[in-house]
Each structure stands twice: as C-alpha cells, then as structure tokens.
Amino acid sequence: MSKPKVGFYWCASCGGCEEAVVDLAEDLLKVVEAVDIVFWPVALDFKRSDVEAMKDGEMAASFVNGAIRTSEQEEMAELLRKKSQLLIAFGSCSHLGGIPGLANLWDRQAIFECVYKEAPSVVNPEGVVPQEQTKLGSNGYALTLPSFRDTVRTLDQTVEVDYYLPGCPPPVKLIVNAVMAILENKLPPKGTVLAPDKALCDECSRKATKPDKLALRELKRPHQILMDPKKCLLAQGLLCLGPATRSGCDAPCISANMPCTGCLGPTSRVKDYGAKAMSAIASLVDSNDEKEMAVLMEQIVDPVGTFYRYSLPASLLHRRVRNLTPSPFKGEGWGEGKKGLGERSGGAQR
Amino acid sequence: MSKKSLDLTMKDPHPRPLSRSAGEGGRRPGEGPAWEPKIVAFFCTWCTYTAADLAGMSRMTYAPNARIVRFMCSGRVDPQFVLKAFQEGADGVLIGGCHPGDCHYQSGNYKALRRITLLKRLLKEMGIEPERLRLEWISASEGDRVQKVMNEMTAKIRQLGPLHVERPSPPAPLPSSRTGEECPQGGVRAKAEVQGGAR
Numbered sequence: 177m178s179k180p181k182v183g184f185y186w187c188a189s190c191g192g193c194e195e196a197v198v199d200l201a202e203d204l205l206k207v208v209e210a211v212d213i214v215f216w217p218v219a220l221d222f223k224r225s226d227v228e229a230m231k232d233g234e235m236a237a238s239f240v241n242g243a244i245r246t247s248e249q250e251e252m253a254e255l256l257r258k259k260s261q262l263l264i265a266f267g268s269c270s271h272l273g274g275i276p277g278l279a280n281l282w283d284r285q286a287i288f289e290c291v292y293k294e295a296p297s298v299v300n301p302e303g304v305v306p307q308e309q310t311k312l313g314s315n316g317y318a319l320t321l322p323s324f325r326d327t328v329r330t331l332d333q334t335v336e337v338d339y340y341l342p343g344c345p346p347p348v349k350l351i352v353n354a355v356m357a358i359l360e361n362k363l364p365p366k367g368t369v370l371a372p373d374k375a376l377c378d379e380c381s382r383k384a385t386k387p388d389k390l391a392l393r394e395l396k397r398p399h400q401i402l403m404d405p406k407k408c409l410l411a412q413g414l415l416c417l418g419p420a421t422r423s424g425c426d427a428p429c430i431s432a433n434m435p436c437t438g439c440l441g442p443t444s445r446v447k448d449y450g451a452k453a454m455s456a457i458a459s460l461v462d463s464n465d466e467k468e469m470a471v472l473m474e475q476i477v478d479p480v481g482t483f484y485r486y487s488l489p490a491s492l493l494h495r496r497v498r499n500l501t502p503s504p505f506k507g508e509g510w511g512e513g514k515k516g517l518g519e520r521s522g523g524a525q526r
Numbered sequence: 527m528s529k530k531s532l533d534l535t536m537k538d539p540h541p542r543p544l545s546r547s548a549g550e551g552g553r554r555p556g557e558g559p560a561w562e563p564k565i566v567a568f569f570c571t572w573c574t575y576t577a578a579d580l581a582g583m584s585r586m587t588y589a590p591n592a593r594i595v596r597f598m599c600s601g602r603v604d605p606q607f608v609l610k611a612f613q614e615g616a617d618g619v620l621i622g623g624c625h626p627g628d629c630h631y632q633s634g635n636y637k638a639l640r641r642i643t644l645l646k647r648l649l650k651e652m653g654i655e656p657e658r659l660r661l662e663w664i665s666a667s668e669g670d671r672v673q674k675v676m677n678e679m680t681a682k683i684r685q686l687g688p689l690h691v692e693r694p695s696p697p698a699p700l701p702s703s704r705t706g707e708e709c710p711q712g713g714v715r716a717k718a719e720v721q722g723g724a725r
C-alpha cells in the first residue's frame with residue numbers, strides 16, 4: 177500500500193505553527209518515513225494546482241494553521257477540505273481565532289484606515305489602499321488580490337473540521353500523538369481536541385504551592401514583580417490562566433516564570449474561554465465592596481486582550497458589536513482631524 | 527477622496543448588519559411593526575425569585591418584557607450565560623440575588639458582584655453598553671422592588687434600543703463524497719487512544 181498523503185497549509189498566522197512542525201526534530205524523520213507530504217508551501221514547492229489535480233479525499237489528512245481572514249484562505253480551506261479525508265485545525269488561530277482574531281475588535285475599514293493611512297510611520301498622501309482589482313493601462317491586463325473580510329473566523333466557522341490540535345504553537349508531544357493516532361487509525365470521535373481534557377494546573381510543577389483558597393488584592397503583570405520561581409504564579413498575584421486552560425503543553429511558560437496566557441483554550445465543558453477565565457479570576461478578588469473591587473480590578477488593564485487573547489472569534493460574541501469607546505490610538509499626532517481607528521460614525525459604512 | 531478609493535471593489539460576502547439605535551425606530555426586519563425590549567432575568571430562588579412570586583400574588587403590574595430563569599443562587603450565574611443570552615437575542619440581562627450577607631450559600635452574591643463588575647468592563651469593550659446588564663439585590667419580601675426594577679430596566683433598554691448580536695456564518699457543507707464516516711486507511715474507527723474531549 178502506498179504511503180498516506182498529508183498536506184500542511186497556513187492561513188492568517190505568524191509562521192510559528194510551521195516552526196512547530198520543524199520542532200518535531202528527529203520525530204519529523206519518522207513522520208516523513210510514514211507519510212508522503214504532498215503539499216507544504218512553506219517548505220516544499222507544490223502549488224495549488226497540484227492540490228486541485230488530486231481526487232477528492234486523496235489526502236489522508238491536511239493540517240491547516242491560521243485563522244481565516246481573506247477570500248483566498250476561504251478557498252484554500254474549502255479545497256483542502258474536499259481533497260482530504262481528515263481536516264485538522266492546527267494551532268490556536270485555526271482552532272479559536274488566535275492572536276489575529278483580536279482584530280475582531282475592529283473591522284476592515286478601521287484596519288485599512290489605520291494601517292494604510294493613519295499610522296504615524298505611514299506616508300500615503302494619495303490615500304492608496306489595496307484594491308481587489310487593478311487594470312493595467314491599455315493592454316487589458318488586470319491584477320487581482322484576495323478580498324479582505326470584515327471579520328476573522330476560525331477554521332471550523334469556514335469548513336467542517338475533524339480534529340483540533342490546540343496551542344500557540346501546538347506542543348510537539350501533541351502533534352506526534354495526533355500523527356500516530358491517524359497512522360494507527362486510533363482516533364477519538366470527530367470534533368475532539370487532541371489534548372488532555374483537564375486544566376493546566378493539574379500538570380503544573382507548582383501545583384503543590386497553589387492554595388486551596390486564593391484571595392487577591394494585587395493583580396500584577398510579570399514586569400512588575402520579582403517572581404518566586406517555585407511558587408504558584410496566581411498565588412503571587414500574577415494573572416495565570418492555568419485554572420481555566422486545557423493541559424497538554426507541560427506548562428513551558430510556567431517553567432520560564434511566565435503566567436499562562438491560555439493558548440490551549442478551554443476544556444470541553446467550557447463554551448466561551450474568555451468568559452470562564454474572567455469569571456475564575458474575578459471571583460478571587462479579595463473584596464466585598466463594589467467600589468473597592470472595581471478599583472482592584474482596574475489592575476487588569478485590558479480585559480479582552482487578557483482573557484480572549486487566543487479566542488475572540490470563537491467566543492459567544494465573536495466580534496465587537498459596535499464601537500462605544502474611542503480608539504486607544506487617538507491622541508497627539510494620530511491623524512488629527514481624521515477619524516481614529518474604530519471611530520466609525522453610526523452604522524452607515526460596513 | 528480617501529473614502530472613495532476604499533469602497534471601490536471591497537465587497538464582503540459576510541457583511542455585518544448595520545448597527546441600530548433607538549433613533550432609527552428600533553425595528554428589525556421581519557419582526558413586526560414595533561420592537562419590544564427582550565430581557566432575560568436570572569433570579570436566585572431564595573430571594574429575588576420569591577419576591578417576583580410575591581409581586582405576582584400581590585397583583586402588582588409591571589413591564590412584561592423579562593423572561594425569568596430561576597437559579598439556586600446568583601453565584602451560579604456564569605458570565606457565559608449572560609453572553610449566551612445576548613447572543614440569542616436578549617437586549618438586556620437582569621440578575622437578582624439576596625442582599626449582601628443574606629446569600630443562602632454565604633458568599634454567592636459577592637462572587638456574582640465580582641464577576642459582573644469585571645464582565646461589565648468586558649462588555650463595554652465588546653461594544654455592548656454596560657447598562658444592558660444589571661445586578662440587583664432583592665429580598666423575598668420586596669415584591670415592590672421587583673416591580674420597580676423591571677420597569678426601570680425595561681425603560682432603560684427601550685432607550686438604548688435593540689442590541690442584535692450577529693453570529694458567524696455556518697461552515698460550508700461537505701461535498702457529498704466526504705460525508706461518510708470512513709477512515710483514512712479504510713476500516714472502522716478504532717477505540718480512542720488520544721485523550722480528549724469535544725470542543
């Protein structure tokens with residue numbers, strides 16, 4: 177029997193997930209021995225037309241990382257879905273929306289205004305912004321670009337997904353387990369996140385120092401304190417999201433004295449990661465007085481960025497409903513007289 | 527000039543609905559002539575729910591806009607429930623619990639207060655007016671307070687207008703050749719080896 181074919185593809189992502197594949201190190205050789213990599217734009221010279229030429233379901237599995245932002249990414253997701261038996265959302269962005277998903281606090285117009293016009297480092301007196309089609313002179317040629325959507329979506333909001341490999345990027349151990357499970361045909365039910373279904377605290381080396389009852393008056397950020405390298409970070413007042421996050425990563429961030437920011441996402445019992453993490457942290461604040469607790473919580477500078485860092489598009493609200501707050505970028509030298517990022521008037525423009 | 531160049535060919539097949547305000551008449555397509563505020567009320571069974579019962583038995587009239595859901599304690603109201611209510615079409619969410627110190631489970635209402643305090647900030651950043659979420663302490667004997675709060679909340683939401691949270695479009699359907707449960711190398715799926723749970 178010929179070796180099963182697999183493909184890798186990237187959408188709106190940083191490239192870290194591709195690194196994670198390379199991070200398999202010697203294990204990568206085992207993988208290459210067992211499968212035929214037939215599509216991997218970052219490393220191998222296969223083209224979209226090669227995939228298009230395949231029969232439906234010809235690939236055993238495709239691993240797609242990155243969120244879905246453009247029409248081209250939608251097309252590729254659909255194409256790979258068609259040509260693969262299994263479609264696996266690889267990494268936080270494709271699983272939950274990831275960091276690129278935080279752009280759902282804005283929309284296309286606000287992003288274009290900022291990136292191509294208002295940013296202090298931009299010189300663009302003619303106000304040129306990318307066009308989906310540009311006609312070239314008289315010869316009738318036209319150049320095209322993919323369309324940039326208003327909203328970032330997860331892979332499973334775009335096409336059906338069989339499995340999820342969580343993490344930013346997915347831990348090597350989980351990737352190897354998943355590949356082996358596919359090869360040995362020992363996969364769990366469709367829709368499963370291929371990681372343990374327990375909270376991170378469970379496998380954290382500092383678990384023993386986590387008090388049963390926590391009451392926090394100070395919520396600190398890593399640069400504000402000298403950390404005890406042995407003690408539970410939450411007990412030290414750092415916003416460690418371990419209690420709300422799925423395990424499976426062996427807590428590398430904690431080992432490096434950094435609080436968990438929640439990249440593996442929620443366990444299966446939780447629908448909206450950010451709401452759950454926020455709820456867990458808020459209940460620890462040591463105050464029963466409404467005014468005082470509000471002041472203490474001011475120490476959480478950016479609630480959406482903290483709790484929805486990797487999961488805004490997958491959340492219940494999935495994007496900002498409308499703009500109530502002025503842009504944080506508005507101020508001196510920031511496009512005086514012009515509308516700031518996100519300060520769209522009314523609902524007149526999409 | 528700049529605006530024009532931006533709008534030329536940028537068409538989005540997943541456009542966001544226009545935001546609506548009360549000034550626009552507050553109508554949603556297909557929703558009949560007049561919009562009415564939809565409020566979801568999460569009441570703790572020991573105090574606020576009993577108070578609502580009392581209000582009913584005392585034949586007090588108040589705005590009929592709230593759908594009451596009974597909880598054991600306001601501390602059981604997960605912020606996810608609030609977001610889910612907004613996602614499903616609620617224009618406002620009201621949470622009612624026992625007065626501070628009176629919670630049947632000692633501290634559930636303090637926990638609720640902490641969560642709601644932070645949730646309101648989060649809502650504001652997500653573009654939902656924090657006034658759409660209200661937490662009230664109403665004891666079992668305060669039927670008149672239920673009446674007052676319900677009326678106030680309805681008036682407030684009426685003033686704010688409909689919320690309408692848009693949902694992401696559903697994923698594209700699978701091509702028919704791929705809907706079977708067949709496995710990559712044929713055969714039946716073996717028992718789960720990898721630990722995990724549904725998303």
Ligand code: SF4
Nearest residue numbers: 377380408409416418
């Ligand atoms: S809160 Fe963070 S540091 Fe503490 S046990 Fe959990 S994961 Fe470890």
Ligand code: SF4
Nearest residue numbers: 425429436437439440
């Ligand atoms: S510790 Fe948290 S942020 Fe770090 S890899 Fe694990 S889940 Fe991700």
Ligand code: FES
Nearest residue numbers: 570599623624630
């Ligand atoms: S029982 Fe009423 S708030 Fe806890």
